[in-house]
Amino acid sequence: MRGPLGAIIGKYPSSDGDTQMNGIIRHNRKCKDVVFLILFIAFWIAMIVNSSLGFNQGNPLRLTYGLDYKGNVCGDKHADPDLRELELRYWLNPNQVYESGQKNGQFKLANARSICLLDCPLPSEDSLNWVCDYPEGDIHLSMNDWIDRNYDYFEFLTPDMRNSSLQLQGPCYPIIFPSVNVFWSCQFIARASNMSLRHWQQMGGVRINDDIIIDKSIHKTINSRSAVLKRYVADIGKTWPVLIVCGGIVPLFLSVIWLLMIRHFVAGMTWITVILFNVLIISVTMFYYLKAGWIGHDAISPIIGESDPYYQVSGREQNHLHAVAVLMTIVMVIAVLSSIAIVRRILMATSVLKVAAKVIGEVQALIIFPIIPYTILVIVYMFWFSAALHLFSSGQVVQNDCVSKYCAYDLASKQVSCGHCGYSIHYTPHITVAIIFHLFGCYWATQFFIACSSTVIAGSVASYYWARGETSPEIPFLPVFSSMKRLMRYSLGSVAIGSLIVSIVESFRYILDFIRRKLKVANITPENCMGKAGFRSSQCCRGCIEWTVKSVNRNAYIMIAITGKGFFRASSIATGLIMNNILRIGRVNVIGDVILFLGKLCVSLSSAVFAFLMLDTYKYRSAHNKISSPLFPVLVCWWLGYVVATLFFAVVEMSIDTIILSFCQDSEEHQGTAQYAPPLLMETLNDQNEMQRLTQGSS
Numbered sequence: 011m012r013g014p015l016g017a018i019i020g021k022y023p024s025s026d027g028d029t030q031m032n033g034i035i036r037h038n039r040k041c042k043d044v045v046f047l048i049l050f051i052a053f054w055i056a057m058i059v060n061s062s063l064g065f066n067q068g069n070p071l072r073l074t075y076g077l078d079y080k081g082n083v084c085g086d087k088h089a090d091p092d093l094r095e096l097e098l099r100y101w102l103n104p105n106q107v108y109e110s111g112q113k114n115g116q117f118k119l120a121n122a123r124s125i126c127l128l129d130c131p132l133p134s135e136d137s138l139n140w141v142c143d144y145p146e147g148d149i150h151l152s153m154n155d156w157i158d159r160n161y162d163y164f165e166f167l168t169p170d171m172r173n174s175s176l177q178l179q180g181p182c183y184p185i186i187f188p189s190v191n192v193f194w195s196c197q198f199i200a201r202a203s204n205m206s207l208r209h210w211q212q213m214g215g216v217r218i219n220d221d222i223i224i225d226k227s228i229h230k231t232i233n234s235r236s237a238v239l240k241r242y243v244a245d246i247g248k249t250w251p252v253l254i255v256c257g258g259i260v261p262l263f264l265s266v267i268w269l270l271m272i273r274h275f276v277a278g279m280t281w282i283t284v285i286l287f288n289v290l291i292i293s294v295t296m297f298y299y300l301k302a303g304w305i306g307h308d309a310i311s312p313i314i315g316e317s318d319p320y321y322q323v324s325g326r327e328q329n330h331l332h333a334v335a336v337l338m339t340i341v342m343v344i345a346v347l348s349s350i351a352i353v354r355r356i357l358m359a360t361s362v363l364k365v366a367a368k369v370i371g372e373v374q375a376l377i378i379f380p381i382i383p384y385t386i387l388v389i390v391y392m393f394w395f396s397a398a399l400h401l402f403s404s405g406q407v408v409q410n411d412c413v414s415k416y417c418a419y420d421l422a423s424k425q426v427s428c429g430h431c432g433y434s435i436h437y438t439p440h441i442t443v444a445i446i447f448h449l450f451g452c453y454w455a456t457q458f459f460i461a462c463s464s465t466v467i468a469g470s471v472a473s474y475y476w477a478r479g480e481t482s483p484e485i486p487f488l489p490v491f492s493s494m495k496r497l498m499r500y501s502l503g504s505v506a507i508g509s510l511i512v513s514i515v516e517s518f519r520y521i522l523d524f525i526r527r528k529l530k531v532a533n534i535t536p537e538n539c540m541g542k543a544g545f546r547s548s549q550c551c552r553g554c555i556e557w558t559v560k561s562v563n564r565n566a567y568i569m570i571a572i573t574g575k576g577f578f579r580a581s582s583i584a585t586g587l588i589m590n591n592i593l594r595i596g597r598v599n600v601i602g603d604v605i606l607f608l609g610k611l612c613v614s615l616s617s618a619v620f621a622f623l624m625l626d627t628y629k630y631r632s633a634h635n636k637i638s639s640p641l642f643p644v645l646v647c648w649w650l651g652y653v654v655a656t657l658f659f660a661v662v663e664m665s666i667d668t669i670i671l672s673f674c675q676d677s678e679e680h681q682g683t684a685q686y687a688p689p690l691l692m693e694t695l696n697d698q699n700e701m702q703r704l705t706q707g708s709s
Contacts, residue, residue: 039496039574043503046577050458050506057451060444061397068400072435073244075099075194076124079143079418081407081433084126084194091144091153096126097634100196101228102141102183106416107198108219111227119231121412121432123180128157130189130196133203138210140164140175142182147421149181171419176215179426180419184210186218191314192323193241193638195232200225229323232312238326241638243402246395248635249625249643253395256621257650258388262381264613265658269370269377272662276367280605284349287608290615295342297622298335301640302328308626314636327639334641352604363605366665373474375490376467376665380657382494383463387456387653394452401445405435450517456653457509461567462497464660465505469493469571471668475676476572476686493571504570504577508563568668572675587674606663610655617651618644 075084076099087094101107106122109115131141140162145151149163156163164182167175175182186206189196200222210218231237246253271279296305303309312325370376410431417428473489497505565584566577573580624630625640637643676686 039500041500041503042570042574042576043501043507045503046507046510047503050454050502050510053451053454057448060447060451061393061401063444064397064400064402064404064448066404067406068402068404070244070247070399070403072403072405073240073247073399075126077407077433077435078126079123079430079432081409082126083407093126096128096157098127098130098191098194098196099124100127100130100141100189101198102143102180103178103416104186104198104218104224105178105216107227108221108224111223111230117414118410118412118432119227120434121410121414121430123416123418123430124432125161127161127196130191131161131185132188133185133206135203135205138206138213139185140182141185143180143419143421145421147424149421174419174426176213178216178218179417181421184215184218186210186220187224190323192229192312193232193237193314193325195228197228197232197323198224233325235326238638240402241327242642243399245637245639245642246646247399248637249630250395252621252624252630252643253646253650256617256624256647258654260620261613261617261651261654262384262658264616265380265655266377268609268613268655269658269661272363273367273370273377276363280363283605283609283612284353286612287615288346288349290612290619291338291342291345294615294618294622295335295338297619297644298331298338301622302331302335304332304335310639312638315632325638327641330641331639349608363662363666365669366662369471369474369665369669370661373470373489376470376661379466379470379490380463380661383459384654384657387459387657390455390459391452391650394448394455398445398448398452401441401448403435404441404444405437407433408436409433450513453516454509454513457512458506460653460656460660461505461509461563462502463657464564464664465497465501465567465571466490466493467660467664468568468668469496471665472568472572472672475669475672496571496574500574501570504575504580505567507577508566512563564664564667565671568664568671571668572672584671587671587678590674590678603663606659610652610659613655614648614651618648621647 069083069086071083071085075086075097077083078093078099079102080090082089082093084093084099085095085097101119102123102125106117107119109117110119110122125141125143127141131139133139139160142149142156142161142163145153145156145163148168149166151159151163151166162182164172164175167182171181174180175184184206186202187198188201188203189198191197200220202218202220207218207220268279271282299305300308301310310328310331312323312327410433412431414429414431416430417426418430419426467490470489470493473492562581562585565588566581569575569580569584569587570577573583575583621644622640625637625643629635630637630640672686679685
């Protein structure tokens with residue numbers, strides 16, 4: 011049996027022999043794990059430097075819009091010429107588009123001559139329309155006049171320019187194919203206008219290839235994995251009001267409501283949580299079914315604005331929604347069956363939550379304390395999301411290195427030049443490293459502030475526990491702020507290393523999952539039964555390791571708050587207490603954690619539902635702010651909602667764990683009889699039947 015913790019807790023002689031009379035957590039501590047605090051500070055300095063790279067080189071417009079033949083980003087008001095309203099990329103030469111779609115062709119669509127327009131041009135029904143290059147040189151038109159003329163100044167061309175245009179060398183190009191706005195690029199429809207084509211042939215124009223390839227070539231580029239990823243990231247930037255409301259305000263409001271209901275209506279909260287969880291997970295699944303097009307007629311469409319109703323465009327976004335809908339169906343079935351299975355344990359969870367409710371009633375500042383780490387995380391996330399958008403778009407616009415047989419008329423030099431290549435955004439390997447570093451930094455920061463919040467709550471609850479009985483008048487008026495002071499002064503390094511360990515374990519899990527998916531795609535997974543069993547058991551082991559690390563960390567934070575020890579020493583003390591009292595606290599922790607986990611999911615699922623509703627409005631379904639898919643914004647709101655719920659639910663979670671660990675420590679130091687257990691706790695635990703049911707799980 012472990013000896014007393016001396017001057018740390020309880021009324022025991024201090025290290026100098028004097029008796030500590032106030033009976034609460036002591037302040038005679040030393041700074042622990044300072045090296046890791048320095049590491050955390052250095053890491054954030056590196057994060058700021060890393061983010062400055064994105065702010066200096068990035069342009070979020072690149073995530074949504076394409077490049078023109080001059081290397082300008084469509085929609086960029088700083089481009090030359092000014093393209094602030096010209097957001098649609100249009101490929102001028104249909105033969106270049108056709109050749110880029112050839113299977114064995116060397117010509118790439120990135121090298122085809124493209125221009126930025128206000129809308130996708132359509133062929134005329136009784137004549138031939140043209141789209142001409144930006145006006146310059148001898149073409150004395152302003153950009154506004156050029157737009158007002160529907161980009162057509164063919165009548166102003168000299169005979170040489172007209173002849174060059176009939177050779178598909180510009181500066182004007184015929185509109186033969188109709189096009190539709192697909193994610194801010196004009197997707198050709200391989201259905202040439204017979205009237206326009208006849209006029210073109212009568213004027214002596216060169217042959218224009220008319221084939222379905224011209225359709226598929228643009229679609230392949232728009233639908234590439236890199237383009238889809240960019241659109242997903244751009245969706246986050248477009249939906250920032252949704253993130254603020256559904257990822258910040260809604261979970262804040264719901265979390266506070268949940269805590270207040272736990273405080274005043276604990277008997278019914280477990281039932282409400284389980285029922286609400288099932289309703290919400292079914293609702294989210296149904297929303298995914300709607301957007302995937304499996305229910306109703308509200309499927310997402312890659313086409314922006316009005317289009318031919320007979321023209322259908324599919325994309326990876328819709329396939330991803332199908333996959334998520336299937337996954338959510340599986341999760342929904344498992345969740346509903348699991349919630350039914352734990353119905354018999356609901357009464358035990360209610361008794362466990364009563365303990366936390368009594369603590370919250372005594373230390374009422376705990377309910378509002380999470381607003382402090384919440385506010386800090388809001389500021390961190392605003393900086394992080396802004397930096398992430400710039401990092402993802404921080405490549406350099408460079409001219410492609412290609413061999414091209416195509417020529418184009420240059421209005422500035424008044425001659426035809428050949429071999430012109432297009433422009434692309436070049437991403438160097440260090441940008442990939444910077445993005446990974448940025449993602450890891452977000453996760454570490456999140457875990458760090460959650461750990462700080464948990465430690466402060468644990469210190470507050472421990473103060474409440476160890477000041478019962480004779481020392482009850484000695485409870486600090488504001489134990490939360492006393493606990494914050496101890497954390498800031500002595501234990502930030504210990505919290506930094508604990509959050510770092512969780513972040514590293516999670517990162518390795520994601521890396522291993524990524525490798526597993528790659529092996530599965532490459533069909534390199536084991537074929538024999540033993541190999542498959544080992545392959546699957548390794549996944550289970552990773553999950554168990556992750557859960558164990560998080561559980562050990564949580565209990566370590568409690569002992570850090572109580573004892574002021576370093577992280578590893580606190581982990582050792584917490585592990586010893588758990589192992590010595592595994593039968594006493596095991597069932598209590600499991601049932602309580604399950605209900606709290608369901609509560610967090612209720613808040614995060616509510617955030618997802620509200621996000622779906624906000625994204626289903628006209629603002630995000632059409633025109634300028636249209637998003638490619640609700641998938642990423644909803645998932646981010648879901649994740650933000652879970653983080654906010656974790657901050658607030660830690661009040662209950664850490665209250666239960668701290669009370670139980672303190673009770674175990676108190677019992678060990680007093681030969682099995684707790685001396686410092688407060689009366690409100692003893693009312694619940696002193697009854698033998700209740701104690702037996704809570705600690706041993708027998709009915």
